Amino acid sequence: MKIISWNVNGVRAIVKKGFFDNLEKLNADIVCLQETKAQEDQVMEALFGCGYDIVAYSAEKKGYSSTAILTKGMNPISIVKGLGKPEHDSEGRVITAEFDDFYVVTAYVPNSKAGLLRLPYRKEWDADLLAHCNALQQKKPVVLNGDMNVCHQEIDLARPKSNYNKSPGYTQVEIDGMTNFIKAGFKDSFREFYPDEVKYSWWSFRGGAREKNIGWRLDYMLVSESLMPKVKDSFILNDFLGSDHCPVGIELS
Numbered sequence: 001m002k003i004i005s006w007n008v009n010g011v012r013a014i015v016k017k018g019f020f021d022n023l024e025k026l027n028a029d030i031v032c033l034q035e036t037k038a039q040e041d042q043v044m045e046a047l048f049g050c051g052y053d054i055v056a057y058s059a060e061k062k063g064y065s066s067t068a069i070l071t072k073g074m075n076p077i078s079i080v081k082g083l084g085k086p087e088h089d090s091e092g093r094v095i096t097a098e099f100d101d102f103y104v105v106t107a108y109v110p111n112s113k114a115g116l117l118r119l120p121y122r123k124e125w126d127a128d129l130l131a132h133c134n135a136l137q138q139k140k141p142v143v144l145n146g147d148m149n150v151c152h153q154e155i156d157l158a159r160p161k162s163n164y165n166k167s168p169g170y171t172q173v174e175i176d177g178m179t180n181f182i183k184a185g186f187k188d189s190f191r192e193f194y195p196d197e198v199k200y201s202w203w204s205f206r207g208g209a210r211e212k213n214i215g216w217r218l219d220y221m222l223v224s225e226s227l228m229p230k231v232k233d234s235f236i237l238n239d240f241l242g243s244d245h246c247p248v249g250i251e252l253s
Contacts, residue, residue, distance in 0.1 A: 001252040004028040005106060005145035005219060007202070007245035011036040011068070012046045017242035020050055023070075026240075026247060030097075031070040032106035034147045037063050057081040059092040066092035067108050067146075074099060083132050088125060096136065102227055103136045107146040112168035119173055122149075126177035134184055141224035144186060147202075147245065148220045150174040152188065155198060156217040169218060186222040189234035189250050199236045202245045210244075219248045227252075 004026050008014040011033060023031065031052065036043055043056035043066075052070035059065040069076075076097040082089035093108045107129060112119040136142050151170050154160040163170045182188065190199075200215025209215065221234055232251045240246050 001030075002026070002028040002249060003030045003032070003104065003143060003145065003221070003252070004247050004249040005032045005034070005147075005221060006240075006247040007034040007108070007147040007219060007243060009035050009037070009243040009245065011038050011043055013037075014242040015046050019242055022240055022242065022247075023050055023052070026237075026249075028249065029072055029074060030104055032095075032104065032145050033068040033070070034106065034108035036066040036068050038066060043068055055079050055095060055097065057092045057095050060090045064091065065108055067095050067106055069095050069097050069104065069106055071097070083128050085128060088128060094129065094132070096132075098140075102141040102143055102224070103139075105133060105136070105142060105144045105146075107144065107148065109147060109149040111149050112171065112174065114168070116168060116171060119168075119171060123173050123177065126174075126180070130177075130180055130184060133181075133186070137185065137224055141227035142186070142222075143224075143227070143250070144181070144222040145220065145248070147218055148178065148222075149218055150178050151216050151218065152178045152182075153191075155196070156200075158200070158214040158216070169216060181222055185225045187225055187228050189221045189223045189228070189231055190217075190236060190248070192228065192231075193234050199238065201236050201248055205244055219245055221248055221250045223250065 039058045040056040056068040078098040080096040097104045112122045151157040201219040203210035203215040234250045237247045
């Protein structure tokens, strides 16, 4: 089984850039999308004919945030949208899908914004997402994936020193937030397989950052420790284009 996560930076935009062909190449059983930037009916229309069953969760604000889960050959037992907290659930950022052997939670974690204006909210959001995943983990293992909007270690971004505690995604508050997931038994699956590999999943559109590989690893597949023995590989697919992010994923035995 293959599970993919991809921040598509606009589902309607990426469909015009060969997304259906990429879906076929990815050949995944579950595809989780973040930042679809579309209402649910627009997601359904954009992805009509893609070969997957679709669950979409949209922000109240049109053209903003939003997530989706695509499945092929395996229907979720249940779907929960949001974290159950009104202060978080207007932006369409979290979908939880229950399957026979595990939960899949896809998340588009809020960016702390320029000037770190949203950092206090981000700290609260991380804690509530962790509480949600911990509650699920009491029942069965969890695959938490998505754009987590943080680089956990220096190796995860090209220019750590100039960004530390200055740029959203690499502050100590955000780093500690990710550390809390690790302490709670969620394994950073890519680092479990490739502890020393330099690989990024997001690049700025400015200054030819992708061509120069001046990037950030913002996208994760976090896996409950009890499920890790079934993970055959974890990967970052830099060659897939169409967004400022690339897909990440795991393969399960």
